[in-house]
Amino acid sequence: MTVTRPARLTGAAVCAALALIAAVWILEDLAALGSPADLAWSWTGDPGSQYFLRGRVATSLADPLLLVVSVATAVAALRSRHAASALVATGAVTLALRLPGLWAPGSGALVTALLDLALAVGLVATAAAGRRRADGPHEQLPTRPRTGPAVTAGVLLLIGAVGVVLWEADTAVQLPPEITVDRFLGGRSLMGPALAPPPGWVAVILVALYGTAAASAFARARHTRAFGLLAGAFLTTTGLALLARVLRFELIEHFAEARTIEQMYVLTAVFGVLGGLTVLALLAGRGVPVAAPAPYGSYGPPPAPPYPPPPGW
Known part of the structure; x- marks a missing residue:
């Protein structure tokens, strides 16, 4: 199964939107703290950092990871016809990680969850709708x-x-x-x-x-x-x-x-x-590597003509 070019471009655009949302939150946290080291320590889950930065940081380790994954998936969608599984995997993980934001306190978390959930569902739907079967036996399949x-x-x-x-x-x-x-x-x-x-x-x-x-x-x-x-x-x-x-x-x-x-x-x-x-x-x-199909299928080459040829051959 391969992915059509329009579906690949759509998937790359959706991944770029997911990455942009994560980047905006990360930049906002960085501007509030003014220290990349403090932000990185808060992502590690260090109890001391989370206590002192409580209320000042909105992102967690999931946000930079989703940013990197979304960018990597966008690149894969642009480069490969076999990016359907990457689009589905990224969409499913984003959907699972953002789902608790629907009942989390704070309007920012709710809006982000709604946007990311809609984009994640769109990513999975794009991968499913854009898949097509190989055009012929000689088209390369995912290894x-x-x-x-x-x-x-x-x-x-x-x-x-x-x-x-x-x-x-x-x-x-x-x-x-x-x-x-x-x-x-x-x-x-x-x-x-x-x-x-x-x-x-x-x-x-x-x-x-x-x-x-x-x-x-x-x-x-x-x-x-x-x-x-x-x-x-x-x-x-x-x-x-x-x-x-x-x-x-x-x-x-x-x-x-x-x-x-x-x-x-x-x-x-x-x-x-x-x-x-x-x-x-x-x-x-x-x-x-995918083995090339036999030139004559499963029946083998045609039999050689008889020699000497019979009368009327």
């Missing part, structure tokens, strides 16, 4: 990933999904039930940025994204690259955010003396960065 890299990437993503589930289970055990519900659906107990989705909600999205990408990798589906690269980007980015907090509290330097929970934070951060980069490297390479 499947090679078995070794695909299985390795799938295992790494599956480990990442299990890690998210375990961390959320540990958090749910330690917190009161009403706060646990707020972590998934939003509520007054959460004091994060205005555009930030609830952390439990993000965890569900990550598990679904990692699981979907892992299943695609194990099946060596043609859309593995789009979902796998997106999942690898999320795994790397969340790992970098956690690694920044780990380095700030000097947990790596005192790893042997740290508590077990702190050591697990260090291991999770290191795995997120290394595992995510590995997934990106494995799935960014070329897939298995």
Whole structure:
């Protein structure tokens, strides 16, 4: 399946609009703070930074990540006829991350959620409406990933999904039930940025994204690259955010003396960065070339004429 040129141009324009919305909010936060370092620390989820910057920052780690993903998808739509899976993956993730903004307090978050949700739905619809079958047997199809890299990437993503589930289970055990519900659906107990989705909600999205990408990798589906690269980007980015907090509290330097929970934070951060980069490297390479169809189909070449030819041949 390929994507028509009008659909590709429309998808690129929608992605550019999504990137523009995220960029406007990021620039507004940067103008309010005047310090890129403070804004970056707030994106890492550092409790100290979020406490002092509470009410002054609207964006979270999801916003710069959606900005980068939208730009990358726009470029892919302009360059490749096989960008349908990339458009669908970007639209689905944007839809999931912006949905909690519909019931979040603040008019800015609501307007942004409505705009992004409309654009995300339009992106998925554009990819679906613009798909067409190959014109002939000689038209190139999206390649499947090679078995070794695909299985390795799938295992790494599956480990990442299990890690998210375990961390959320540990958090749910330690917190009161009403706060646990707020972590998934939003509520007054959460004091994060205005555009930030609830952390439990993000965890569900990550598990679904990692699981979907892992299943695609194990099946060596043609859309593995789009979902796998997106999942690898999320795994790397969340790992970098956690690694920044780990380095700030000097947990790596005192790893042997740290508590077990702190050591697990260090291991999770290191795995997120290394595992995510590995997934990106494995799935960014070329897939298995599509074999050219046989010139005579499945019946083979025509039989040679008899020799010597019979009378009247």
